[in-house]
Amino acid sequence: MSEDQLSRRELLKRAGAGAAAVGAAGAAAPFSFAGPMKFKNRQLKGDLSIIQWVHFVPAYDDWLDKTWIPQWSAANDVQVKIEHINNTLLDTRAAAEVAAQSGHDLFMNLHPMASYEDQVINHAPIIKEIEGKVGKYGALAKASTYNPKTKKYFAVSDNYVPDPVVWRHDLWNGVGEAPYTWDHVRKAAPKLKAVGHPIGIGQSQELDSNMALLAFMMCFGAFVQNDTNRPVLNTKKTIQAVNFMVDIYKNGEDSAIFGWNPASNNNYLYSGTASMILNAISATRTPEAQNLPFTNDLWIWPIPSGPGGRHGLEHVMGCYNIWKFAANKENASQFLVDLCVNYKQATIASQLYNFPSFPGAFPFKQIRKAAAADTHKPKGKYTILTTIAEKYTHNIGYPGTMNAAMDEVFSKFLVPQMFAQVSQGKLSAADSVRSTASQVNEIYAKWKERGKI
Amino acid sequence: MTSAWRHRLFVYGITIPFAVVLAFPFFWMGVTSLKPEAQVYDPTKVWRFHATLANYGYLFHHTEYVRWLRNSCFVGLLVVLVTLAVALPAGYALARLSGRVGRTLGVAIFLTYLVPPTLLFLPLSRVIAQYFHLSDRLWALVLVYPSFTIPFAIWLLMGFFKTIPQELEDAALVDGCSRLGALVRIVFPISIPGILTVVIFSFSLVLNEFVYAITFISSSANRTLTVGVPTDLIRGDLFNWPGIMAAILIPSIPLALVYNAFLNRFIAGFTGGAFR
Numbered sequence: 253m254s255e256d257q258l259s260r261r262e263l264l265k266r267a268g269a270g271a272a273a274v275g276a277a278g279a280a281a282p283f284s285f286a287g288p289m290k291f292k293n294r295q296l297k298g299d300l301s302i303i304q305w306v307h308f309v310p311a312y313d314d315w316l317d318k319t320w321i322p323q324w325s326a327a328n329d330v331q332v333k334i335e336h337i338n339n340t341l342l343d344t345r346a347a348a349e350v351a352a353q354s355g356h357d358l359f360m361n362l363h364p365m366a367s368y369e370d371q372v373i374n375h376a377p378i379i380k381e382i383e384g385k386v387g388k389y390g391a392l393a394k395a396s397t398y399n400p401k402t403k404k405y406f407a408v409s410d411n412y413v414p415d416p417v418v419w420r421h422d423l424w425n426g427v428g429e430a431p432y433t434w435d436h437v438r439k440a441a442p443k444l445k446a447v448g449h450p451i452g453i454g455q456s457q458e459l460d461s462n463m464a465l466l467a468f469m470m471c472f473g474a475f476v477q478n479d480t481n482r483p484v485l486n487t488k489k490t491i492q493a494v495n496f497m498v499d500i501y502k503n504g505e506d507s508a509i510f511g512w513n514p515a516s517n518n519n520y521l522y523s524g525t526a527s528m529i530l531n532a533i534s535a536t537r538t539p540e541a542q543n544l545p546f547t548n549d550l551w552i553w554p555i556p557s558g559p560g561g562r563h564g565l566e567h568v569m570g571c572y573n574i575w576k577f578a579a580n581k582e583n584a585s586q587f588l589v590d591l592c593v594n595y596k597q598a599t600i601a602s603q604l605y606n607f608p609s610f611p612g613a614f615p616f617k618q619i620r621k622a623a624a625a626d627t628h629k630p631k632g633k634y635t636i637l638t639t640i641a642e643k644y645t646h647n648i649g650y651p652g653t654m655n656a657a658m659d660e661v662f663s664k665f666l667v668p669q670m671f672a673q674v675s676q677g678k679l680s681a682a683d684s685v686r687s688t689a690s691q692v693n694e695i696y697a698k699w700k701e702r703g704k705i
Numbered sequence: 706m707t708s709a710w711r712h713r714l715f716v717y718g719i720t721i722p723f724a725v726v727l728a729f730p731f732f733w734m735g736v737t738s739l740k741p742e743a744q745v746y747d748p749t750k751v752w753r754f755h756a757t758l759a760n761y762g763y764l765f766h767h768t769e770y771v772r773w774l775r776n777s778c779f780v781g782l783l784v785v786l787v788t789l790a791v792a793l794p795a796g797y798a799l800a801r802l803s804g805r806v807g808r809t810l811g812v813a814i815f816l817t818y819l820v821p822p823t824l825l826f827l828p829l830s831r832v833i834a835q836y837f838h839l840s841d842r843l844w845a846l847v848l849v850y851p852s853f854t855i856p857f858a859i860w861l862l863m864g865f866f867k868t869i870p871q872e873l874e875d876a877a878l879v880d881g882c883s884r885l886g887a888l889v890r891i892v893f894p895i896s897i898p899g900i901l902t903v904v905i906f907s908f909s910l911v912l913n914e915f916v917y918a919i920t921f922i923s924s925s926a927n928r929t930l931t932v933g934v935p936t937d938l939i940r941g942d943l944f945n946w947p948g949i950m951a952a953i954l955i956p957s958i959p960l961a962l963v964y965n966a967f968l969n970r971f972i973a974g975f976t977g978g979a980f981r
Contacts, residue, residue, distance in 0.1 A: 305941075306936065306939065307940075307941055308941030308942050309941065310940045310941070310943065313940075335924055336936065338935055338936055339941070341919055344826075344916075344919065344920065345919070345923075348826060348827060348920040349830070351827040352830035352831045352834035352835060353831070354835065355834075356923070515939070515942035515943075519942065519944065522746050523746050523748075524746070524748065535942070538943055542742075543743070
């Protein structure tokens with residue numbers, strides 16, 4: 253080898269030094285590797301990362317991702333990164349972020365995550381700021397996100413979704429019934445099943461079954477907890493509710509309901525099979541978008557009434573949480589304030605699926621007007637949503653408030669399990685209620701000891 | 706009827722129903738992937754519909770499907786390499802470790818394969834985020850996936866190496882080979898079925914993994930196939946069935962071809978340790 257030639261070792265050494273120099277220069281100059289700045293001639297003030305569900309009304313995500321966020325991002329000089337994941341994965345993701353003590357600045361879930369109270373900031377200042385601009389936080393939202401024991405707001409709810417009963421008018425008319433009360437449902441169920449159109453209320457470990465069965469229980473005067481957040485599940489009324497639903501299942505439902513996920517009841521309806529489901533209006537919006545043959549026969553009503561009255565739950569409760577370990581708390585707070593203040597746009601974009609948790613942002617009167625303008629048949633069917641929202645929509649944990657114990661009962665799907673055990677013949681209603689109540693009591697005792705209820 | 710015909714009838718009588726049942730999901734995937742979305746729920750259009758390639762077009766032009774595919778392949782190939790690098794020497798060493806120690810170690814390693822990701826993802830989240838700072842990076846998966854591919858590969862290769870006579874290595878050593886040389890020149894070449902099995906099986910495991918992928922990766926650009934498809938093709942309650950079917954069918958075909966091409970070696974790899 254001549255002296256001019258490089259040895260292999262020397263070549264590697266020089267290449268390594270060169271790469272290191274370029275790397276160091278790249279790290280020092282923020283633009284050399286990062287590409288052009290997003291907003292010309294300006295240094296961004298900061299970042300914001302958001303994770304939330306894939307909305308059941310696709311138009312909402314389109315508005316949020318393509319209109320609202322770019323506008324907010326430019327106005328506030330913040331680089332926003334939003335990620336959408338399937339709603340069934342949100343709890344898993346939240347658990348992972350808490351375990352890692354690292355994650356998104358804004359974490360949105362479809363139910364209040366009261367059991368993570370110690371992991372999140374007190375959102376009170378954010379709520380106060382929004383109230384200063386659009387008026388009081390709604391009672392439903394407050395009962396869902398405020399812990400009266402610790403005096404902490406563990407989330408900010410931007411929206412909730414009324415939960416009507418969606419039913420096929422043509423099919424029910426054919427059997428001479430309508431789902432005005434649960435007695436009517438029980439009476440119609442066998443006839444509807446006989447003509448190939450069962451009822452579609454799930455008894456599975458998933459969100460929709462949870463909401464439907466909790467609401468159903470409430471119509472019988474049966475509750476998981478009372479107004480002072482003490483467990484009161486083991487009552488005759490709960491047993492009566494369980495037996496009633498088992499009767500509906502046995503005579504008017506299909507065993508598929510035990511394996512459902514949150515989209516199953518909707519798909520059951522879209523396939524033309526289901527005659528009635530309890531679901532938000534995504535169940536009617538999708539058939540409208542796909543022009544399914546029975547679209548005009550889909551009616552929405554408030555939940556049927558039972559011996560305990562007519563009590564529904566929100567279908568989902570949009571709750572944003574800012575972790576204590578979030579890197580950009582200030583931007584996250586500002587984003588929430590601006591979103592909630594301008595919620596009229598969001599409600600319209602969601603095709604009246606999302607109702608504002610701060611009612612002043614888009615008052616019921618205006619929502620009713622917007623609903624009346626909807627041209628889908630039967631015309632004016634969506635106006636009932638405001639009545640449902642105002643009169644029949646309660647929080648999880650009603651008549652008490654949402655809290656860590658109720659969150660755990662909800663997240664462990666104890667109520668659907670209680671119903672399913674009886675429907676599948678594994679336990680009697682009394683035994684199932686007793687055994688579930690015992691688990692519920694243990695959960696409440698645990699959280700009481702931790703000072704959260 | 707001759708006995709040969711009877712035998713043939715018996716064999717086909719068993720095989721054909723099995724083949725039909727196993728092939729039906731692929732057939733259904735193919736059919737659904739060619740349906741217009743509006744006809745998926747229409748009971749009158751189960752078999753008679755206007756076939757379209759629009760769903761494949763949607764996949765390639767309106768989602769990040771190609772990127773997910775690339776991400777899955779990138780992670781899969783790296784994990785296979787890491788798995789082989791660790792499992793080959795480990796499997797060989799355990800196979801040659803005679804007595805109780807070797808057996809116990811082999812069983813202990815395999816037991817780690819049985820711990821489900823649903824239990825491990827929480828503690829691993831902390832490790833990935835806080836110690837390695839690999840949140841939302843594909844390298845997180847490259848780091849974590851070997852935790853379940855390596856134990857399986859070691860266990861499989863261990864069984865395979867045991868079938869290779871010690872005398873072959875001794876002969877190589879007598880002929881002047883080093884221990885490593887004997888391993889590379891003699892043992893590994895005749896272990897190709899076992900190695901191929903590990904490659905194919907590890908790659909399939911990685912391609913199917915969901916829990917770690919959803920936990921450690923959040924941005925759409927870094928998603929793998931298993932996370933990208935259900936996240937972007939299921940819009941709430943709106944399942945884009947034709948798109949989902951097309952998305953699953955595409956990677957299934959090359960995998961099925963590879964499995965078929967190496968079927969005999971694959972079977973030999975799995976059963977290598979069974980007869981001795």
